[in-house]
Amino acid sequence: MPTTNKKKQKKSSDTAVQGTNDSSVVSKVSAASRGYFRDAFLQHFVCKVARRAPLINRGYYVRWRAVDHCVRRFLHITQKCPKKQILSLGAGFDSLYFRLHADGALDGAVVFELDFPDVARRKAALIGSNITLMGMLDACSPPAAGPVSISSSRYRLLGLDVREESQVEDALGAAGLDWTAPTLILSEVVLTYMETQRSDAVIGWAAKLLPQALFVMYEQIHPHDPFGRVMQEHFLKLNSTLHALRQYPDTSAQRHRFLQKGWEQCACLDMNHFYEGLVPEEERARVERLEPFDEHEEWHLKCSHYFILTASRGSLLEQALLAPTAGPICGPHRGPAALGVRPTSACLEGLGMASARVRPDQVLLTGGSSRGGRGAEARALIRAQEGWRSVGVEPSVDLDVRLHHSATPLPGGGVVIYGGRSSPLSPTPGLFKVTFDPCGSPAAPDSERAEAAKVRVEQMVCSGDPPPPRWRHTASVVSHTGRDFLFVFGGKNQSEPALGDGCFLSLDQQLWMKIPVEGAAPVARHSHSACSYQGGVLVFGGLSGGGRPLGDTAVLRPTDGGFCWGRIDVRPPPVPRYSHCAHVVGGKLVVVGGVWTHSDGVPGVVVIDVSTRSSVEFSLDTTAVPWPLMLHSFCSELLDPEEPELLLMGGGGNCFSFGTHMNPRPVTVDLKPALGAGFPSWS
Template sequence: MPTTNKKKQKKGRDTAVQGTNDSSVVSKVSAAAQGYFQDVFLQHFVCKVARRAPLINRGYYVRWRAVDHCVRRFLHITENCPKRQILSLGAGFDSVYFRLHAAEALDRAVVFEVDFPDVSRRKAALINSNNTLREMLDPHLPSLTGPVFVSSGQYRLLGVDVREESQVEEALGAAGLDWAAPTLILSEVVLTYMETQWSDAVIRWASKHLPQSLFVMYEQIHPHDPFGRIMQDHFLKLNSTLHALQLYPDTAAQRRRFLGKGWEQCVCLDMNDFYLGLVSEEERRRVESLEPFDEYEEWHQKCSHYFILTASQGSLMAQVLLEPVPVSPVSSFCPSWSSTALSVQTVPVCMEGLGMASTLVSPGQVLLTGGSSRGGRGPVSWILLRGQEGWRSVGVEPSVDLGVRLYHTATSLPGGGIVVYGGRSSPLNPTRGLFRVMLDPGGPPDPPDSEDRETVKLNVEQVVCTGDPPPPRWRHTATAVSCKGKDFLFVFGGKNESEAVLGDGYFLCLNKQHWTEVPVEGAAPEARHSHSTCSYQGGVVVFGGLDRRGVPLGDTAVLRPTDRGFSWERIEVQPPPVPRYSHSAHVIGEKLVVVGGVWLHSDGVPGVVMINLTTRSSVEFSLDTTSVPWPLMLHSFCSELTDSEEPELLLIGGGGNCFSFGTHFNPQPVTVDLRPVLG
């Protein structure tokens, strides 16, 4: 009986893995339909074309681009060889043969595809029932028996379990594979679904039997950070466990894996390095202009959790290896980690949202506006109140609808009140208007004795400003500054529907409600969005963000008041902080405390970097999240430095749409104890 159950479980897992092929080909068709790459044959393998989200289209584009890059290099290097072949393991409904055949790129080449018999049988039926595909086969060759479902002059489709080494070897030999010919082996998210002993055996088998070959693999890495945990949970729910992640959690481990299994050379890049290092800037601009897009955090995290690997056997194949990236945004920075980890504790309040704005109204009072949550986007405002029994949330009733807005700013003003500015409802619709809000003078209510919902009234007034206003924007910053006895709101950076990044700065004179020009000396920091600014000595300190190329920044600059206006000064920090964006920041004395965000570095996730603005030094602190029962994702979140006896950060909201793995929200606020670094 136990043996029977094991067989049933194995069959169930195999069926689930086969199901990933169906989902993958639909996503590939979507990306091709939107112009990310050219492939008119994929559509013949789906019943209906479905449009995926831009984030998924980009993800499948970079996968397609990486594999195609390796295929093209292989065909170029072997163009003078009398024979060459492509062996695709777990090929699914891939269309590489038809695409290359149509491009007349298969001169003296044969494509072999191996997959589960059920998958190959379905693919063969689709090919035979479709005139376009069937006409690209050689009809004069006799059909081979056994597990060969399609046999043509340059294409053989085999139905064999890749784990069955002897069967694969026998079937390939019978189908005409030349073991001595230059061979490209493709494996796109295939081996990781096998138990590691089997995937290791496949890698070792290929190095043993194909002496002149190149192995190309695309798979996942980094299972232990928040994104990696969500990624693993997704595949577990699909009954498709990612086995290889445990023994081979990063690119270095994957490289050691291949070198230890008989391969002579190996290069492994995560997809951020591939996209930024081996895809031309012109091609990146083309791709990034195809659809409205504002999921940068999820895009970079997805790319950091997948890799493309090439391993070679034989002197000829060494020429086909991926080129090492000359200047990697990952490897050029190394976190200066402290041995101290900062404690993170959950706050027992139900509060979630992405793209919200927060501001500290008074000690123990935090106003939150906008954002999106599981209930969708809406003009929702909340107040978090701190009492003797801890934090609680209170609903807000605004006198004027603030509208739907994400990635906006809420800035406390020196004379009281809060300015809400900018944001968007979608990547094509910036939210216009500037609002001044005040809490009801009556103050927040006492905790209710019943289940009645407590609310606070919010007085909202749309401010009509004179002068030339900034272009609409989101992912910007808005900070209170002062110069020559006057208070200003300084708006810097951001992006909008027509500009991928903005580098301008605007001053709103608060007492006159007038957008005015103020003399600013020195070179301004480069254009950016998703950065941070903090009030500092009458001016602002700017840190991080994403630049025009979509690469994180790690620079620090200060806008200082002068006799004439303001002046920019760049602060050279040593060691340089690892570039990041979508973080938050606070100034405490002469220290800039930068929290969370997204970086492209492979070593962990951002915690807190402490930058001393006087000594111009920095230290990275990791976060101890062992008491947080969910994956804590610190981007698209808010943070406030609460005014209490103990220095403490309150982090609210955050999370993201994790590629095709579902949307994740931090369900409760958390606190970070800063005493170890400020004491």
């Protein structure tokens, strides 16, 4: 490539990277304005306050909390040192100096900030025109010619390209940086925008020149799983490639990187581990009450793809800044084979739908949302000779906008639609019985079968004491004294983060009833699975009210007087997960997909043998699927128990601020290798 074109490309990329600062500060202001953290100074760096989505607010909160945790620990460790420094690389419009100054926390520390010359000039102009900010700069002298934009006794702002080592070293020395003093180096999503050779050089340069130093870095990891692929694509579209991901894809690689570049100690946590282990429970509860929130999957996925790292040099900084109180998350015990996944020919996408197999070759899907947040129309998936096809159907009664509801096939035919929501503040009312009648021959063309398809909807008017409204629950058919009941368990609503009640609806009487249930009920949860099993149900996983994924297996069994809860102690214990689907095949519980907070890949299929109380995890071979396959907020149907195959429909999510990704087609999963695998026996 000619030198001129390389320079143009580099300038374009640098401009794009600088643009990430503007977007970031707006998001930080949004989080501060909603009460996630206190910062009265960020607002002076934006034209107006714009409200971001709750998911983005939470994401910037955990970033702020992690960096603030490290800064405060550094200041505490060095409180007896007469001199200390904070060096912020790619500082952008960060308000760290002003916040620490207002809190009286600097205590002899000097803050140095570096960023591109254009960014530094813009920041200096904003500070210079603001009475509040200027009033917090002690003994501020006019900048001389060169990179220094602001110079005061406690704050120095320099316009420099961090990649130019010799220039940075000379400018910092001239600005008064003491190379021997304890120094905190901050890098929040900065080095990854550089070519990896350049960012490695910065890490090594800092280790060489600062013998008493702490390096704090916040960046992305896990580029190869579905969320990571969407994340990378987002930054590529912004012309802001995440270079470091290729060579340093996980926390282990990042730790090794710093140790190889001259740092003596290094700790690295993904943000799920940081949030659970280093943010106190009462603080997490406060944050989680600030706004209505129902994007749990995207929250945990985002946190698993970012990390906070501290690397240190010198005896003064040997104390651990990232010592989590939570224990390690158990990894999956992989089975001997990966299960093949293949896309179908049908075009269908949606999030939060519910499905019901009404015939061996026909699946009804209701509710959910499509692109742009619009409610998804009712669809039917029909398998003909040419493969699966999706056709639209028009119910006789509007089922309203409905996400995260349940669709339960009834023994005598028909499907019960229950629960769901239109927004995190609006449960969707009504209980409906749906009858799907394709009225067409399987050999008929899809167009004829679609025209013949009829969906009859009748509202079920039930007596008795109905349960509170909910979504992300389960509804399964159970049997007692020869009668069938709809058993509704768990979920959440606008007032409760997780529900733990179990409610029975007599299907023949359409009556909510109280039936005695013995034993200790499972903890309150939502986004779990519940499968009909021997007249009762098998419950697995879910998300607790405190936001922790669960990995327990419980069984509700019928008794002479009612039902009884029991626990199945599975070995090895499955990795906790939620937002999955599950099916009973013979005496085995097959759990597919979902979200977990473990860093080792994404959930595939775990098969639990109920009789031996043993489990085996299987990964999914998605090489035949050309798009990132996200298996949460999706539906699953077991097509044929004799030739076990799963049909997975919909799924995906709003990937933090990276846009909405939806699986465009249903896929099938071959279960034969999993169901034929040997299971260990546990006493």
